[in-house]
Amino acid sequence: MTTATKPRQPILKTSLPGPKTKVIMERDAQHLSTSYVRPYPFVPDHGEGVWLSDPDGNTMLDFFAGIAVSTTGHAHPHVVGAVQEQITKFTHVCLSDYPQEITTSLAERLVKHVERPLADGTDEKWRVFFGNSGAEAVEAAVKLARNHTGRSHIISTMGSFHGRTYGAITLTGSKTKYKRGFGPLLPAVSHVPYPNPFRPPLGSTPEACGQAVLNHIRELFVGVIPSDEVAAIIVEPMQGEGGYIVPPADFLPGLRALCDEHGIMLIYDEVQAGMGRTGKMFSYQQFEQYGEVQPDIITVAKGIASGMPISALLAKESVMTWPVGSHGSTYGGNPVAAAAAHATLDLIEGVVKHPGCGESLMQNAADVGAHLLTELKKMQAEFPFLGDVRGQGLFIGLEFVKPDGSPDGALRDRASTAIFERGLLNLDCGEAVIRVSPPLILTREDAETGLEIIREALRELS
Template identity: 85%
Template sequence: MTTATKPRQPVLKTPLPGPKSADIIARDKQHLSTSYMRPYPFVPDHGEGVWLTDVDGNTMLDFFAGIAVSTTGHAHPHVVQAVQKQIEKFTHVCLTDYPQEITTSLAERLVKHVEKPGEKWRVFFSNSGAEAVEAAVKLARNHTGRQHIISTMGSFHGRTYGAITLTGSKTKYKRGFGPLLPAVSHVPYPNPFRPPLGSTPETCGQAVLEHIESLFVGILPADEVAAIIVEPMQGEGGYIVPPADFLPGLRKLCDKHGILLIFDEVQAGMGRTGKMFSFQHFDVQPDIITSAKGIASGMPLGALLAKESVMTWPVGSHGSTYGGNPVAAAASHATLDLLEGKVKHDGCGESLMHNAAEVGEYIMAELKKMGQDFPFIGDVRGKGLFIGIEFVKPDGSPDGALRDRASMDMFEKGLLNLDCGEAVIRISPPLILTKEEAATGLEMMRRTFEAMK
């Protein structure tokens, strides 16, 4: 027999930051890089599931998962055990020079999620998303013998030189760092809520495709373009889902001109949207996929997946000392066990991927209902546990200031969250979030929205 228990709530024992946190924040400010942002005064000490406790004993509900990373929540016993087991065996040899079973089997497992009949894929492992993106650009250039890369406005691809050049979200990432990578162009992203190029929500995908074709007529020779890189669902740019015809149309355009299609799945991938990769919501297959973040529940790991016919760079031309580290690979196996449902997580049905779809649908429906009471909620969008809430002014323009106030208010109530885009709060919790925990977070959000009225 089960007894009904009151759902767990955040516990705020001190004002934020508490004394121990304040001391660490002051020391952090003294000694760490001036480039780090510190918008939320929270210093984690330990976590359990979707809950994080700071060094002063304040416990918060985690609705951002370290930017869509902590797929399995904090300190998941299955992941902890896998990491401990591997670390006792060996921590490092170097995948560039020696194969290791744990990484071989991880590659075999990952490609199973993308291979179609008659099509073989291969994997290169890195430590981060940016490194996977760098590898994708190098591979695309090396394979095609072409130089130019087309990316999208609003995108985020990482902080290394190649990745930052492709990034199209904020000028502060680029200011003072040039010259960047040559031969990179940006085109609009088809955002149905703010359709570019004078289009409508229905026609924005086609409008962007026509825009690219127009570049090929007057500005950029198509036969000099190595690849188009795109986030199948845009993350940092505002948690945007493109119209259904956009990615298949991009595939056709790429095929017509011999251009490779790269999907950056670093943020939206690994089960977050309810499918292993977010592009799998559409009828489309890329040539190259970049993955990281949620792939190993917070252990540093990135992956470049490419069709075998594309992964033609020669022996020794690319590598990494730590990439594919066996401890990170062990965490990734454990993460996949839970995502695929090979190992069950209590209260999350057949798999975490399934849970993400179900709980995400519930949150979206509840937020859309709430949106009717609060006119400053202009849009609620997303798939699975990849959800964006856009704040608008009465004239419909983005209200970044209100978003900032709402984000901080939620934080002060005990809900860890993160902004993105111009005026969006992203909801990207661990995929183990239950409906009850989601309801707790939604209630906190409602109280914030009431306070913003």
């Protein structure tokens, strides 16, 4: 006779925050930067897989992965082993000056996911620059696009997030608080709407909003920005911070064609949606079935190394033309972080299998994500304030609305807190969205636990 084991549940030993957590939070509030946001009274002490525990012994199910970073969950033995092995060899020798096998092979491995055969039978070649953070990869992308084209203007999107350094906050279009009091920012940057099918911009419809944005850019080229002064258009193929938004199918093919027409570099910021999260290595690859979408430059960070700081700028060889010494970084491509990236890729690609996650974490993200999306969509019937449930793979947004359909940020905040208090770590984004971005090792069973917590919390609000 087999006995069914009960799925693992969060353990809540104290009310949140517990006494030890409270002490750390008080010290944190006294000594750390006043800019840090502290949305929930939680302090991590140790983690295991999709579970994170605080110093009071409360164990939470992680549905946000440190903002889509902890691809392999917490303290994955394969990642820990790779880090331990590398750290005993050497921790740092500046990559800008000395090649290192571990970063050479990481670059070779990353470009395999974008290089395609060319019409003449040869392979398109790509190259990689390594940095430490998403913002650094974005800065590098802008510098490369300007240097390569000899043009200055950059077009970005509203609702976007590209990071906190000067160039990156200039490109960011999600919140004015990121910019207030910090100007002047980078010159020659414009923002256009992002084609959000749930809230179509420019008076368009869900189906036509991609074309509406492309037409808007064409109009700018006629009357406002000379297209031959535009170095690049940077876009998140699926928008993260802005609300976990999937654009319509014809948007990226149209954008690619528009960039080709005007000699503009197309940059995809894959920092949040990339590295297997949507069920493909890069989120733009979800749109390959609709036409030519290959960009010129890609930025990657977050999920690449399970939390070790490393980022990558991938560019076509024909585009990476900046001269020797023109760009570099002391720590970028750090070998310990590169070891973590290799181990993370082993699991994403399925070279190493994770128990209960099928062939690869990328496939698991597609499968468990599809199940989560279906079940969350079903909840819309019970909870009419769930105006939209959208996403792909483990990149899912729940948008809260008022009865008139406008965004309900206050209700989202209450929902987010109610979910947290039941033991599920989550995070907001956009105006009224909760993002579901768990580690890619989330099993179907743990997904069910999360769904039940969300359902109970939403019932409390109804």
